Amino acid sequence: MSLGEFDLIAKYFQRPARHALLGIGDDCALIAPTPGMQLAISCDMLVEGRHFLSTVDPERLGHKALAVNLSDLAACGARPLAYTLALALPRVDEGFLEGFARGLHALADAQGIELIGGDTTAGPLNLCVTVFGEVPPGRALRRDGARPGEALWVSHPLGGGIGDARLALEVFRGRLSLPGEGFERARAAMELPQPRVTLGLALRGLATSAIDLSDGLVGDLGHVLRRSGVGARIDADALPQSAVLAAQPLPWRRECTLAGGDDYELLFTAPATADAAVREAAHGAGVGVTRIGRIEAEPGLRVIDDAGQAVAVGQGFDHFKS
């Protein structure tokens, strides 16, 4: 069976418009932002073999393609509105498309947003999602607001931590092995990241800066520090870890938490006096948060362990250097 471009869009991606004034099937999609609100826009391109493995369950891939973009909205404290999808496919594979669309639509439904347009073409597998959200003027969380003396926080699953996605990747790479259940949990962290949209909204007016963890804690924190013109000290032993990661040798624990990548948790700063408010915001969002260090005036990042010793760290993930 051969589906053409327009059949393919209609069959898998077109659903009745809810919020959109004009959805899939015209030259443009039309949406009506709330008058006076600012529009937050983010765009991520996912390439096979680099952002996902060719063996990934298509449903999980659909989830992740949207989740990593929603994570950017979360890091800005924006409320998601809608998204577009551009898709290059080597061939029309209905099994792939059916699962991919299911994962995509399920997360979109959970977030109350809809696919408003996009493009499909033949080509090496490539997924490009662009998301749109709203934020009141001047209330967006940015990377440049961290100030000396503030506390540095990271979100994570309740009872879990950061670094599990990297742990799963290392299993796929054959560099370590995990017991069955532990592997499935780490794999879910890698393949089914949960965008912290509710937490991002709750942090508006509370966090002074925020970024989502996509390239690894050290690399992503570096963006905040440079843009804010500050430095930081973090306690490597304070980084939250799942039981699966905590059972690994120390070098892997360090690598996965400090430079893991693909966490899609929020890294944010808040006044040192705001601990209770931060914990309350996280509780309301059903997410864990851990205070991992502090912002300092001296530029650069200092990572120490519980014994006060400096910990050597990598530089985070760069798509053209790794």
Add this chain to the structure above:
Amino acid sequence: MSLGEFDLIAKYFQRPARHALLGIGDDCALIAPTPGMQLAISCDMLVEGRHFLSTVDPERLGHKALAVNLSDLAACGARPLAYTLALALPRVDEGFLEGFARGLHALADAQGIELIGGDTTAGPLNLCVTVFGEVPPGRALRRDGARPGEALWVSHPLGGGIGDARLALEVFRGRLSLPGEGFERARAAMELPQPRVTLGLALRGLATSAIDLSDGLVGDLGHVLRRSGVGARIDADALPQSAVLAAQPLPWRRECTLAGGDDYELLFTAPATADAAVREAAHGAGVGVTRIGRIEAEPGLRVIDDAGQAVAVGQGFDHFKS
């Protein structure tokens, strides 16, 4: 010399923000749409070997990647505001990036818009541009507004026509040859399409439906007819043609004008009484327009020649069937 992802963005794509409240370098870009206006969004993905040849001048490719998206805004009668770019590159090729960015920025500057964000990654060459524009509520040109008795129009360069892009493609394919100057003109039509943004704005309140020609006249007109629930009759001999195309054998003239693709002209309908107003709008926009047929109640498309004989036509370009 090796540039990383962040260096690459900074060197080639980051410029001082003008309209954007927050541009490249944060989790999201922020823009402030004019309160009460609707937001028009369009997204096109361009793949090497399918949407452009590997030999294309990078500067022209930069122009075209943005132009084809602006053409969608034009077809909606939307005023361009900003755009994002996601780019997968097999390797960091500074010669390519320098030229590509130059072509992109030149067209953006000419349209008064700016690059507000995006993504870069390693991968098979893939360009995904998403554009944002504004339109007053209820004033967007759509595909579903054509009514029986209305006139059907197509835009084109002053003194030129449609189909030249396809003509150039056929030269690259080795299926025909053109004299040097004629080839350069046809090639410019293919590689440097001019989005009809000014015309689209002038057609608000005048055109009853519009679409941009990307997949070929017959195929694109079919979208308008189906969504509007009408049919049409067009005169194949009335289709505007450049001197270069007019010198070709009849079958090539028919193929290039009726099913050419990559024209990025506007195909639109207007009341039969509005001819003078349409010509005035086009004159103001510095663009040619030709009346090529009429909308009829009977579904389907009837293509006839000057002698009143039916002309057989193809079905337009489908990215998974061609």
